[in-house]
Amino acid sequence: MRQDAFELKRMLIAVIFVLIAGVFQNTSLLQVAGIKPNISLAILITLAFFLDTLLPYLVLVLLTGILLRFEPGFELANLIFTAVVLLFFFLERRLPGQPFLNNLILIAAGTLLFYSLLDWRFLYAEPLTVLGEMLYNIILGALAFFMIGRLMPRSLPKFI
Amino acid sequence: MILIGLLAILGLLFLSQILINPKNYLVSQVGNLVSRPMALLSSLIEISRDSAEFEKLLRENEVLKAKILLLSKSSYRETIGGHEYLSAKIYSTYPFNNRGLITLNAGRLDGLKELLPVTVGETIFLGQLTQVSDTSSVARTIFDAGWELPVKAGTGGVDALLLGGREPRLTLIVKEKELVSGADVYTAGKDFPYGLKIGTIKEIFDNPGSTFREATLDIPYAVGELTQVSVLIK
Secondary structure, eight states: OHHHHHHHHHHHHHHHHHHHHHHHHTSSTTOBTTBOOOHHHHHHHHHHTTOOSHHHHHHHHHHHHHHHOOSSSOOHHHHHHHHHHHHHHHHHTTOOSOHHHHHHHHHHHHHHHHHHHHHHHHHHHSHHHHHHHHHHHHHHHHHHHHHHHHHSOSSOOOOO | OHHHHHHHHHHHHHHSOTTHHHHHHHHHHHHHHHHHHHHHHHHHHTTTSOHHHHHHHHHHHHHHHHHHHHHHTSOSEEEETTEEEEEEEEEEEOSSTTOOEEEESOOGGGTOOTTOEEEETTTEEEEEEEEEOSSOEEEEETTSTTOEEEEEETTTTEEEEEEOSSSOEEEEEETTSOOOTTOEEEEOSTTSOTTOEEEEEEEEEEOTTSSEEEEEEEOSSOGGGOOEEEEEOO
16 A cells, blocks of 8 residues: 555656656746757656556556647657657666666757657757757756755665 | 546547637636746846936826727727727747747638738738638738748838848849848738838848848847737738
8 A cells, every 4th residue: 555655646746747847848937058858758757667567658648648748640659759758768678778878868869769760850950959958958858867866766765 | 437438539639620719718827927027037137227218218108008008998900100000919929930820810701811911010011911710810920931022121112032041131132233231121022911010121141153132030029028019901
């Protein structure tokens, strides 16, 4: 029972992170020098390190997908975004080394992969924008890793 | 079991589009809520600006307050210089950097239709409506990578092509034509009213292998800080 409540609390925290990221992603509030971070990507990749099973993660990914819907009709960007974060959920489990560093590497790779699949011309048309966004995403990912690590411990705290 | 049910519902919502308008409204409200303390913080940081500038801003502020008062007591439509405009709030901005799209809180029911020009402060060209639904619309802006539109620059009306992107720039400027930094750049395409200002020339570059020059632009507003735009109805 206590374990269930603990898991529910972790999931609620994850949902709050995803909702905040989704709202920011739809505004220009975090835009710096014309560059908007992909905070939703950074948060979802970071959350992959703290969630053990696919189903709760899929809930978070779909929730983000709903928040990122921009236009009516089919949206390739949304589909690619979903595919990239799901791919990285599985990839995260196969990476050796420190989770913190792996998180930053996956966020950088995710930013590149996302634009490569969505609009590869954008990569060479505006390389500075892509690099700037990648750096911005990495910084947000590092902060998110620290915060989520504090708020969503993996195991139940032991009280005597 | 509950989780699978939740997933099915979320999956359906993900594929459908019924939540786009409520989501845009929510984002707009939360965005406004968050932007106020952020604006306060940034104004505190910039408090050291010189007093002349401060006095000028105060006067502008009073004019804007009067305008807000007027607008709040009347329709959002206004006629300036023989043109009719509709003021609309920016609901949300395209989530990623590769497109420069914005969603507005006005649509077909407010008299909007595709291809209408969108401006900042009625006279500065920002973009064009590309999708219009009953209550909202999507506008493509000059910050959209890949958008090209014919423009003119300077008092001599030098022809150029504006290339959209995070930093819009001019290309295809003939070398023989005289153009200086600070010259106004304005619309000259058949799809928009002639002479809407876009910005001013910042720096001109000579391309040794080409008969054309390129130029960067100074845009007179920060696109990230825009919350309201005008749509030129007629």
